[in-house]
Amino acid sequence: MPTAEAQVPPRRTRLTPEREQELYVAVIDLLREVGYEAMTMDAVAARTHSSKATLYRQWKGKPELVVAALRHTKPMRIAQIDTGTFRGDLHQFARGIAGAAKKDTAVLRALGQACHHNKELLLALRENLIEPERLAFDTVVERAVARGELVAGSPALEFAPHMLLGAIAARELLDDQPVDVEYLTRYIDAVVLPALRSA
Structure with a gap:
């Protein structure tokens, strides 16, 4: 892939x-x-x-x-992550996201609002940023399946990106706090991994 x-x-x-x-x-x-x-x-x-x-x-x-x-200013790309375990990969992803979250919140908010009114921007984001990262995340999941850490065909696999992005958005919305490593790693261990490991 x-x-x-x-x-x-x-x-x-x-x-x-x-x-x-x-x-x-x-x-x-x-x-x-x-x-x-x-x-x-x-x-x-x-x-x-x-x-x-x-x-x-x-x-x-x-x-x-x-x-x-x-x-080009992303501090980390999913394609660069390969710790040897799925949990390790997700935790490294969390560290990268948390490290940039405070600085990038204003940018993400501005782009989120603009995408509602600018289809050209939304298309450019999807084609050149979002879809490549989703493909890279699929590779991370496939490695985990091959290692026996995840069950192929688990219905939750389809929603893994949604769970991770939802946690990032909900932190500020519900708790009025920035995303940090401790929050994301707890969320991954308590919610994402149990869901993805279910058959």
């Missing part, structure tokens, strides 16, 4: 990796400061001392630039 990395086609660029990273960081900073709708290509160009022509030459538009920035 293709990995998350294989799902994202390479993009030709004349920018140096350092310059590209500088642009991505600026995009994420602007998302935190003003949200998706108020962030413009003009603002990105001004923040990074670039021309709009350069931005549009590298990325088709704002949705593609934002998704590229999200992908």
Whole structure:
């Protein structure tokens, strides 16, 4: 099965990796400061001392630039996780999510709101970020099934990503607290693993 990395086609660029990273960081900073709708290509160009022509030459538009920035500034990708056990993989995933959650909450909230009104952004997120990560998570699950840690065909397997994302969203909504490692690992051990291990 293709990995998350294989799902994202390479993009030709004349920018140096350092310059590209500088642009991505600026995009994420602007998302935190003003949200998706108020962030413009003009603002990105001004923040990074670039021309709009350069931005549009590298990325088709704002949705593609934002998704590229999200992908390249992620602290961890599921495809990079392989601890040898399914529980270990989930706990490492939890550490990565918790480490970025406080800083990324404003960005995720802004994108969540924007997706309700911008189908182009939603499509770009699904195709270039969400689906590759789901494919990578499927690989993690398949390894666990092959090791005998999970039962193939368990009806709960289909809902594993939903359980994990739901826990992240519910923490702030219900408890008014940021996601942290202790919360996520307890949730994984008490809810996700028992559900996935059921036949």
